[in-house]
Amino acid sequence: MSTKTQRIDAATLLSIVLDEDSFQSWDSQPQQPVLNESYAADLNTARNRSGTDESVITGTGLIQGREVALIVSEFNFLAGSIGQAAVKRIVAAIQRATAARLPLLAGPASGGTRMQEGTLAFLGMVAITDAVRRHKEAGLPYLVYLRHPTTGGVMASWGSLGHITVAEPGALLGFLGPRVYQALYGEDFPEGIQSSENLFRKGLIDAVVTPQELPALASRALQILQPAQHPDAFPAPTGRTAFRNTEDVWHAVQSSRNPRRPDTRMLLATADDALPLNGTGQGEKDPGLMLALARFGDQRCVVLGQQRPRHPDTASLGPASLREARRGMQLAQELGLPLVTIIDTTGAELSVQAEEGGLAGEIARSLSELIGLRSPSVSVLLGQGTGGAALALLPADRTIAAQNSWLSPLPPEGASAILHRTTSHAPEMARQQRIGVDSLCEFGLVDHVVEEFVDAAARPREFCHELGAAIAAAISLAITIPAADRLERRQKKFHDLGEAAR
Template sequence: MPTLDKTRRLDAMELIGTVLDAGSFRSWDVPAAAREVDAEYLDDLAKARAKSGTDESVITGEGLIRGRRVAVIASEFNFLAGSIGQDAAERITAAIERATAQALPLLAGPASGGTRMQEGTPAFLAMVKITAAVRRHRQAGLPYLVYLRHPTTGGVMASWGSLGHMSVAEPGALLGFLGPRVYSALHGEPFPQGVQVAENLFDKGLVDAVVPPEELAGILDRALRILMPEPAEAVPAPATVDVGPSPVDAWTSIQLSRNPRRPDLRWLLSAGADDALPLNGTGQGENDPGLLLALARFGSQSCVVLGHDRPRHPGGPAMGPGSLREARRGMRLAEELKLPLLTVIDTPGADLSKEAEEGGLASEIARSLFDLIGLESPSVSVLLGQGGGGGALALLPADRTIAAQHSWLSPLPPEGASAILHRSTEFAPSIAAAQEVNVAGLRRVGLVDHIVDEHPDDRPRDFCSRMATAIEYELSRTAAAPRDERLQRRWEKFRYLGG
């Protein structure tokens, strides 16, 4: 289990100097109005100013990251442990509101013990107005990116520190709600080691990455290129729009789809996408290995990607209820950031276990379908390989569906259907044909809109390139459609599918 290290931490201005382009920072801070405080607290404030070289526990302003204008809020831990009093809260709120008004992405770098105890409840309540300002910023479709620094605890972690579209953490940082000193005072024993540490939070799906300060600018630049893309021209139709279904039978396609060397979602992102930035977990303490969530760019088209993470070995973890809660995080990101959503289907089926049942797998599949069919964002689904049961259906509804030639979709893998109907798996090939599980059948009923060809001598990179070009085209096509028209067409597609 990781433990807290003794690394020297950057102060607020050092962080700003490390992340922003040289000489680009411009402060937004103005002196706070004088408040009546007792002499002891006044002395504390004077000592804090002398120690930190700042007038408050936060610094706000704007600058450039790789030439892109961004707003910045950075805690200064040397000022009363980065605690948030009323003046600091007003400074943070005003900065968020200014970033919203100027349509700027916002980077928050908290390092704080939480509410300033010298100010008590009024300072505590100020976390609400900071959260309200973050909500308005996000509702405007503007990226809110958080870099959690050592240490971040208390009300800060429980408000603006935990609301990022993407949250990354400083290596070894202490991060949590309850400060270790408070726990020790209340319980008479130290808090268990290794729990409130950045690396442990990553393992639990609570942060998206653990990144040292010197690498932060590169990560943020990649994220902002995806989250705030430049306007793009319409993408010309690729050669794959004229590809038809494979002439082979359904059972042959199913066997080909099960080849462990067949390109999976990770291959598609690494070999087909121009950039892909993985996200991690639900942000709510779950990190189910059955699903991969990422921000990505295919050619000129940015999107949120969520899809099945095919197990590397037989019997590996399948998609469980936590995967679908992570998927719904991706759906919310797409809607809030006004980005298209790309779902990628490649699963023999969802997790069939006691844990999945008790975790609410069936209800999570239902919620995923509910959210996808009404998703405000443009959407494209990709049948990449296997499409077994509810695990596949949960990611399927979209404006347009692309299929690899040997992908398939079925209520159960054909062996399972054969066992139900005949108490034997030997009828799987004939059942696959009868159920029309292959791309030819799926196109006939109106599900598949675009087919990407596969060849026996394909290199994985060549197939991924063709698939990526098809994805770029379909993302561009769906994004160009008027919202109401697009939603109506999606509803009609699934209302009359096969009719």
């Protein structure tokens, strides 16, 4: 597939992605290392062939009116290879973008580091990686568009560090170049493994998009990742902390299991904007969790949402879902965005694979990262909240709950089976264990209830709009907590649970 992909040069990509006549170059004449005659001839040929003076072009431009810094590879210049002069150009561009507080879009297309320059060129990947790290530590977006082909040291450094990483269709992407593999092992690398489409299936990149689709995607991402100029004012929540449910808690349990009840997917579909991300970025993708950048009103956030299986035999939340959740936590922390977690789960996956995949450890690590998260956070009880899978996404500055949601260590049937050796006492156990929203308010866990005088399943879109407004209001309250007090307040909330009810 990758051999049929037609490469586009850097100038063509810039003309497609940027607003007309908006590109301004940051490049000065490169200072090449001491050359031998053969390498000097290679460089001269590369300049004539590519029309550029190095393998990367840097500068600034507008994408649908938004200013961005850019680093774009020119593959026609010595296969886009990165030598010492290119390293200096890339690092300087990243540092300039950081100083100007500009988002950065990288478009690598490279065979890796430049063999003519040996180890010094290879070591330059460390300097580039450090510059990217500092840019991200400054809370600035770093977007990557992987182009055909990207391999070697470039793929193993600045090509794989994006907050969001997308790739062009049919691109060859991987650490090991096919020619190297063939030379080492005397056979071709298996077809399709290093394609952008396969990387998407494996959860290594977020999307496969054409160059023509990139401007709209980048603009949407930046609209969420960058602060609004004039934030909307949100009204205070209309629900009550001291909530009393007129229905029996068993009614809530049954309502939460209605297959027509709105889920995370529908909530994101009714948000003001939502940009789905894909997988852990480490070769795993689990349907049990949705990760997205989203905007509710003018409140931007990272969303981690548990997704109810569409079919009863689909696996529950597994270790990969929690690793994907931790990717979302890291995104929120690096970008200074609020984190919203949506809880709606029948429980964690119970299988040999889940045990060997470290499920218990992933729950523990998720809990640890959430309770220590520096970003503002909101958790949402949307439906069923069973066991460790629910607990793993629960800690937050503020918690809101749908009226017919609930939280318990086991489903009521499971608690009944343990204590009574039958599931027939499930309604009684639901009441006894105080799993309903009114009890969760009394305990001090839930701060706001989104009421369901009419069951959410009967009016799903309207309910999602109401829940979205509640999320926006909760975010607006969470971000007012002083950063210096955030962790202590969160700790106190969970240390003091139940004190008011005693």
